[in-house]
Amino acid sequence: MLLALDLPYWAQSLLRVLGGLVAVLLPAGTIVYVFLFKMMSFMQSRLGPMEAGPYGSMQLFAEVGKWLQKEDIMPEKADHSIFRIAPLIVLASTFLLVVVVPFGPDAWFTNFETGVFYALAVSSVSVLGILIAGWSSANKYSLLGGLRAAGQLIAYELPMVLAVVGVVIQAGTMNMQQIVVAQNAGEIFGWNGLGNPYILTQFIGFGVFMIAVQAELTQAPFDMPIAESELVSGYMTEYSGFRFLIFFIAEFATAGVFALIASVLFLGGWGVPFSWFGWHSIGEVSNWMNVVGPLIMFSKMMGLVFLIMWIRFSYPRFREDQLQRFAWKVLIPVSLVNIMLTAVLKVVF
């Protein structure tokens, strides 16, 4: 199955789990170092971490070592068992999300017929973790932050779901692997030199999807649930030590996974245009794509996360009511119109 080896089931599963760990932790670490430590510093005219390792590249290991030694403080009145579970749910939702992302013709974790459906369903699990984190802290700031997060995440869930429908209409399938194939084997008015990445036809959907991702990740300008200046980090106020770090890792790992999903849906995923090598279907794709595919996915992910972080560090924040109004009065009507337009064009052509 994987790399043309015929492995027993347990070995496949072990490989997949290890691959999943790499697919979650490696992007998270790279994003934090490259964008959060270095890019943000350069945008603010400072150097960022410079001491640990060359150009501060070992900073992350120092940070993890530091967080491991921090005292774990839990408010006396907090709901202790739920308080402990909340960060685990948020991290688990990230792992559940990465399961559907294909990295190569055979390098996939799962090959669901309804992969898109699954991804969209699982992406809302983290709301539960955030809501119970806010509730169980027994802190007014946390409670407000948790409630705001729940309101924001359900409001932006809808545009995200509806933006993907356009892609499904064009590809005619909900399987992530076949969506990749449909894009790379596609053609633009008979010219197949670039395949047909859906960003060209679904640019409205792509825009709505990326805005919704920004809001789902509660990155500025959609950071009302976190709001350092008024809610002191909202639902995370009472978390300290390693439990806080789990929230932190999950936030950036989820950013990476959403970027991976966006690159599968809109940017052609792991594939190169099939016409370059004379391939026509997934069966003909050479084996080396299982190695090159993950690299292509990784570079596309870095590009999209760069976009997310660039917007995060550049724009002023929305107010809470503007944020809700934007989702319900702009994004949802726009994505519904996009669905109908795509459907009409699909039937006409």
Added chain:
Amino acid sequence: MSDFLRDYLTVVWFAATALLLSGLLLGISAAIRPNKPNYEKLMPYESGVDPVGLGWSQSQIRYYVFALLFVVFDVEAVFIFPWATQLERYAGFGLVEMGVFVFVLLLGLVYAWRKGVLRWV
């Protein structure tokens, strides 16, 4: 076991990995971190001011109407996706059907809008 079920088993393995990983790291952390609680540390943090009343204070949940609308549109999405995969087969007929469906839902959104429930009062 069929491939279909094996895919779901992989999902279970991934969830278990997430829990094991964080359990392991929390275990290491528990072994080496200090634990010296005192009264001030265990108070809810409210920017240095002593908290007044309970943490679970009454607050107005302003968006319960949004939550109802969310359910409506989420169910809509459940119906739209299967239609989207089969659009090529249904062609014009499917287009008109879904046009009517989406139009009715948009009417609902416009109604909610005019009623003023989309405001964060």
